Amino acid sequence: MRGSVVITGGGTGGHLKVADAFIEEFNKRGIPVIFIGSSNGQDKQWFENDKRLKATYFLDTKGVVNKNAFGKVTSILNIISKTNYCLGLFSKYNVKTVISVGGFSAAAATFASIVKLDCKLYIHEQNSVMGTLNKVTSKFATEVFSSFIKTSIIKDYPVSNEFFDLGRIRDKVNTVAFFGGSQGAIAINNFALKLAPKLNDMGINIIHQAGKNDYHRVKEEYAKLNIDADVFDFSKEIPLKMQKADFAVSRAGASTLWELCANCLPTFFIPYKHAAGDHQFYNAKDLKDKELCFLQREEELREEEFFNAINSDIHDISKRLTSSINSNVVALICNIIVQNNKK
16 A cells, blocks of 8 residues: 555544544554544544554644634634645655544644545544534545445444454343443433432342543442442443443443444433534434334433333344444455555
8 A cells, every 4th residue: 555544533532433443454454554633632642652653643723613703713724724734744654545533633634635636535424413524525535434324335333343252142131331431421320320229129230430520429329329339430441341231321422332232232322412413312313213222312311211121122132233233344444445545
């Protein structure tokens, strides 16, 4: 494959997990990878000292959405400046391929790939509702990959192999896991605490990711209820937590949703209602329409619906989840990119 590959995008964990999957696959193939992200967001935490990368660049870029007129103009001018900077990097490293995983971090390198005529742009859209940047740039892309867009030639999501490796078919519910993300989700935390006494009476164990902001309150509430729950704020062992569970309650960000699918874990989704374009609801709805999950909005939460869910045919859902996602999607996408690069 000619030249180096640029992986760009991030800001949040969902984008960065996908970036990490691409970095790992190209690294296996001996293809040099450069990561271009932002100094604002989580990008540095993920990749600043990553030895798999030939080089890393974290640009002082910020989003344009939800800003006033002055803020928008300032951000746009900054993106133009950083786009010119990226063009210089592309020449330095002989970049012929750019893969954008979305987020404001991707703007400068993505626009640079469009301006540079001998450079191919590929986009991975994680969500059911396309992000603002991807809407603008997708018409210039050689391919847009998505697990939700019907025209995508590969309709799967990059998920770490450990979620597949630790997956299993569930037969009945002995343990319920509540996943609100590393930041936590008050709605899920409160719902879990309401359900906890009855779950405890039923002999069902509880695993609960409460998030760093609400961890102490949640931990104390379980103590008051005299319930011995596995409560944590953040863990790098989420695949193991999923493996122990027979049913989950979760937000519906794309990464988490597909990780749960890979693990064959039946899930009751409670989407984050302020997600851009209500994408978490539509992410989960895509699965709900195939009868592969349960779904309720925060404002409609009812305990009765939850208990109906855990008493349903868990085995059937878990079994059908095994064919909901492909385990080698990153390799398949990279095959297409490498082949196109030879043309």
